[in-house]
Amino acid sequence: MAFGTSLRRRVEQLSFRNKMGLATIFACALCVATACVAFTLHELTTYRDGFEQEQHGLAEVLASNVTAAVLFGDETMASDLLGAIRLVPQIDAAYILADGRLFAYYESAAALPKDPQLLKSFTEGYPGPTLKVPVISDGEHIGELFLLTNNDELKGTISSYLTIATLVFLGACLMAMTLAHWEARAIYSPILRLRTIIQSIRETRDYSARVETVPDKDFGRLIDSFNAMLAEIENRDERLERVVGDLVMARDAADTANKSKSQFLANMSHELRTPLNAIINYAEIIIEDLEDVKGDEASTESLETASSDLAKIKSAGIHLLTLINGILDLSKIEAGRMEIDAYAFDLKMTLREVADTVRPAAEQNGNQLVMRVDDHVGTIVTDGMKLKQCILNLLSNACKFTKDGTVSTEIRSISVKDVPSVEIVVADTGIGMDAHQIESLFEAFVQADASTTRQYGGTGLGLAITKRMVELLGGTIRVESELGTGSRFIIIVPCQHPAAENIEVEDVSADIEHTFPGTLPEAQGTERQIALIVDDDAAARDLMARIVLRLNYEVRFAKDGEQALAMIAEEDPAVIVLDLHMPRMNGWTLLQHLKRHEEYADIPVIVVSVDEDRAACLKLGAEDYFTKPLNRLELERALMSYAGTIDGRVLIVEDNENAVDLLSRAASQLGFGVEVARSAEAGLTLLSKEPYQGIILDLGLPGMNGFEFLSVLRETPDLREIPVIVFSAQELDDDQLSTLSTNAQGYFQKGNVSPRAVLRNLVKKSNSRHGPEDQEEVNSAC
Numbered sequence: 001m002a003f004g005t006s007l008r009r010r011v012e013q014l015s016f017r018n019k020m021g022l023a024t025i026f027a028c029a030l031c032v033a034t035a036c037v038a039f040t041l042h043e044l045t046t047y048r049d050g051f052e053q054e055q056h057g058l059a060e061v062l063a064s065n066v067t068a069a070v071l072f073g074d075e076t077m078a079s080d081l082l083g084a085i086r087l088v089p090q091i092d093a094a095y096i097l098a099d100g101r102l103f104a105y106y107e108s109a110a111a112l113p114k115d116p117q118l119l120k121s122f123t124e125g126y127p128g129p130t131l132k133v134p135v136i137s138d139g140e141h142i143g144e145l146f147l148l149t150n151n152d153e154l155k156g157t158i159s160s161y162l163t164i165a166t167l168v169f170l171g172a173c174l175m176a177m178t179l180a181h182w183e184a185r186a187i188y189s190p191i192l193r194l195r196t197i198i199q200s201i202r203e204t205r206d207y208s209a210r211v212e213t214v215p216d217k218d219f220g221r222l223i224d225s226f227n228a229m230l231a232e233i234e235n236r237d238e239r240l241e242r243v244v245g246d247l248v249m250a251r252d253a254a255d256t257a258n259k260s261k262s263q264f265l266a267n268m269s270h271e272l273r274t275p276l277n278a279i280i281n282y283a284e285i286i287i288e289d290l291e292d293v294k295g296d297e298a299s300t301e302s303l304e305t306a307s308s309d310l311a312k313i314k315s316a317g318i319h320l321l322t323l324i325n326g327i328l329d330l331s332k333i334e335a336g337r338m339e340i341d342a343y344a345f346d347l348k349m350t351l352r353e354v355a356d357t358v359r360p361a362a363e364q365n366g367n368q369l370v371m372r373v374d375d376h377v378g379t380i381v382t383d384g385m386k387l388k389q390c391i392l393n394l395l396s397n398a399c400k401f402t403k404d405g406t407v408s409t410e411i412r413s414i415s416v417k418d419v420p421s422v423e424i425v426v427a428d429t430g431i432g433m434d435a436h437q438i439e440s441l442f443e444a445f446v447q448a449d450a451s452t453t454r455q456y457g458g459t460g461l462g463l464a465i466t467k468r469m470v471e472l473l474g475g476t477i478r479v480e481s482e483l484g485t486g487s488r489f490i491i492i493v494p495c496q497h498p499a500a501e502n503i504e505v506e507d508v509s510a511d512i513e514h515t516f517p518g519t520l521p522e523a524q525g526t527e528r529q530i531a532l533i534v535d536d537d538a539a540a541r542d543l544m545a546r547i548v549l550r551l552n553y554e555v556r557f558a559k560d561g562e563q564a565l566a567m568i569a570e571e572d573p574a575v576i577v578l579d580l581h582m583p584r585m586n587g588w589t590l591l592q593h594l595k596r597h598e599e600y601a602d603i604p605v606i607v608v609s610v611d612e613d614r615a616a617c618l619k620l621g622a623e624d625y626f627t628k629p630l631n632r633l634e635l636e637r638a639l640m641s642y643a644g645t646i647d648g649r650v651l652i653v654e655d656n657e658n659a660v661d662l663l664s665r666a667a668s669q670l671g672f673g674v675e676v677a678r679s680a681e682a683g684l685t686l687l688s689k690e691p692y693q694g695i696i697l698d699l700g701l702p703g704m705n706g707f708e709f710l711s712v713l714r715e716t717p718d719l720r721e722i723p724v725i726v727f728s729a730q731e732l733d734d735d736q737l738s739t740l741s742t743n744a745q746g747y748f749q750k751g752n753v754s755p756r757a758v759l760r761n762l763v764k765k766s767n768s769r770h771g772p773e774d775q776e777e778v779n780s781a782c
Contacts, residue, residue: 002552014643022180024176024180025173025180028179029172029176032168036165036166037165039161039165040161043157043161044157044161046534047157055090055131055147058085058091059103059131059133062085062133062147063145063259064493066078066081066143066145067136069081070098071137071142073416078104079104082094082106085147085165087512090152091149093112093147093148094147095112095119096144097119097144098143100229101116102114102119109736118143119424128151129149130146130147130148130149131149156305161176189554194226196208210372211223211227214477215252232668251666251682252607289539290339333468338472340473341383343378344380344381344737345423346741347373348741350384350391351373351391351409352371353388355409356368358395358399362407364406366403366404367402367405368401368405368406368407369407369408370408372410372411373410377411377413377422378741379737379738379740380496381495381496382496383473384471387469388471389465389469390466390469391424391491393463393466393596394466395426397485398426398430401487402428402486404429405430405486407426407428407429408427408428409426410424411425413495414492419494421475421495422493422495424491424493425489427486427489432484438479440468442464449581470493472495472542473493473497474497475492476492476495477490478490528553529550529552529573530552530553530573530574531547531573531576531577532556532573533577534559534563534577535578535579535608536560536579536581536582536583545557548577548639549638551636551639553575556701562585563586564576565590568603574603575603575605575606576604577606578591578605580613580617581609591621592620594608604623605621606624606625606626606635606638606639608630612627613625614627623638648672648693648694649673649676649690649691649693650667650672650694650696651673651696652667652675653696654678654696654701655678655700655701656698659698660676663759665754666758672759679703680709683695684713694724694725695723696725697709697726697744698726699731710739710741713743723762724743726747726748727750727755728747729749746762
């Protein structure tokens with residue numbers, strides 16, 4: 001079967017000319033072969049029949065001649081008569097059986113056994129034809145004559161016939177090949193000219209070429225039709241050239257317009273975010289400064305008015321920023337420039353952060369905020385910022401369109417087509433929607449109706465962005481609503497983003513920074529370290545200086561990268577706050593220069609920019625990244641970790657000497673006192689003797705491992721509140737990551753992050769620890 005398929009494919013791949021020749025040769029060869037075979041079979045049949053008749057006649061003559069000898073028992077005479085057949089080469093032996101015994105015999109090419117039984121077996125097994133003729137006298141059966149013959153003459157005849165047939169067949173094939181060659185030339189010549197013209201047209205695209213006509217009617221009509229087709233194509237190409245020219249001009253105009261639009265969006269992003277950053281942060285600082293002087297009764301009323309006005313400025317700026325971000329996000333999604341930055345994070349903690357954000361809006365409308373999370377929900381791998389924005393958009397809408405009601409969020413683990421996923425349901429008891437409103441719900445710039453816009457405000461971008469972001473995360477979103485009753489929005493996203501294996505997963509716990517409401521600790525210590533602010537915008541430099549000065553830093557300024565390098569060499573700053581867009585040497589170039597030079601590589605760099613290039617900056621060595629307008633509290637916490645104002649001791653539970661040395665140096669640079677335990681048991685012993693600010697824990701410890709250490713720690717009432725950051729080279733599965741998300745405050749994999757970043761994360765966890773009442777409020781939220 002396979003051979004037949006292969007042969008058919010080979011024949012199909014032959015050219016038309018070869019197929020024609022092969023068909024002619026095959027037809028002729030088949031006819032000649034059939035004739036030769038028929039002739040040979042006829043001659044062989046005729047020869048065989050004549051041979052059999054000849055031998056049978058000879059046998060009958062011999063039987064008649066030996067009758068008298070057998071009748072009178074003369075064995076000698078019978079043997080002599082049998083010996084007369086030696087002149088017949090086709091007979092190998094002959095013998096007579098009479099009265100059950102060997103009476104007489106003749107041997108030529110065959111030696112006969114003398115025992116009658118053996119002779120019978122010998123005769124039956126003889127390879128050549130055998131003849132048996134009865135010996136009869138006066139009608140009485142007196143014996144039997146046996147002739148043993150050979151096929152030598154027949155074989156010679158067959159060989160001669162086959163030789164003659166083969167020669168005839170080969171001669172016929174030669175004549176067929178000659179005929180096929182002539183036939184192929186006669187038929188293929190017009191086709192060859194046609195193929196040559198087609199090949200030339202394909203290479204030169206010159207459709208003005210024509211094929212020369214031939215006298216043959218069939219090929220002549222084919223060539224005439226082909227020439228007519230070329231003429232039509234030539235006319236069509238002339239028309240197409242004119243159309244393409246017009247299209248190219250239109251495309252160039254569209255490209256120019258698109259570039260202008262993209263440039264406009266980029267400029268709008270920078271130009272709008274930069275002043276908004278100043279408005280919001282200046283308003284925050286002035287509000288706090290006014291709060292400090294409210295004790296002066298003479299100016300209390302005016303201060304309260306000013307504080308109220310500034311609060312309105314801040315609120316309006318944040319609202320405007322939200323609208324701008326929505327428009328920019330939508331333009332990025334529609335242009336296909338919105339990228340997924342997948343990393344592992346704790347979904348429970350993300351929901352707590354969202355709950356803290358929307359709680360004021362819920363309370364403003366008298367709504368009760370309810371959060372429910374399935375116990376099986378833990379760490380997932382996707383773009384946490386985008387998923388958080390989706391939940392925040394839905395909750396903000398629910399709080400806005402609900403008054404004196406309930407806004408709830410429920411998260412549970414499910415499986416969709418055997419893919420582990422999470423289902424997030426945001427429900428409210430607000431105004432609801434009818435079927436017509438639901439149809440256009442996820443379209444950009446669309447709200448339920450004009451009255452909704454007038455009453456509740458907004459641009460109608462939130463749900464459009466949410467839907468597109470959910471789809472980017474590989475999930476789905478749907479809505480169930482009834483007018484006057486409320487709405488339910490259901491988001492389903494996979495626990496691991498479909499493209500997570502191809503996306504460089506960022507530092508896991510660097511992004512799991514579960515910051516809760518609270519205030520920063522007061523700066524301690526007397527030694528003031530230097531913070532270098534690198535920004536070409538004077539207002540931005542002044543704003544950063546106001547923030548940095550509150551944290552016990554001395555401030556130095558640089559307008560571009562070149563000035564910054566000179567100041568770094570002179571001042572040796574403890575931290576650098578860097579903008580990316582500057583004249584001469586920009587922030588990217590400065591960042592690369594710092595990390596390439598060993599004397600500057602250890603200086604922590606915090607990037608503050610209007611661009612969203614967090615992943616790229618972290619790859620180049622930045623310690624942290626904030627987008628303008630920035631979250632001032634988060635920036636201050638980051639700066640605090642480099643201010644040398646840490647007060648407390650940290651316990652490092654690690655058995656590797658190199659890791660112990662690096663972690664100890666990083667902790668000392670931040671101001672921690674350091675204690676080292678080489679095993680989990682030794683660590684528990686130290687914890688029972690004195691308090692620690694936090695713990696850096698390796699998992700692969702001798703004896704009791706890191707997971708067992710965490711279990712004992714969380715079961716001990718006096719120790720369960722100590723922050724623990726896991727710093728290990730061990731590869732973890734989903735269950736282990738889930739355990740760490742419950743019992744530890746962060747997880748870093750060795751080799752992916754510096755020890756200083758681990759300690760800085762511990763500082764942030766320590767600063768964000770709650771008292772008992774705060775913790776109870778957070779737990780109730782989820």
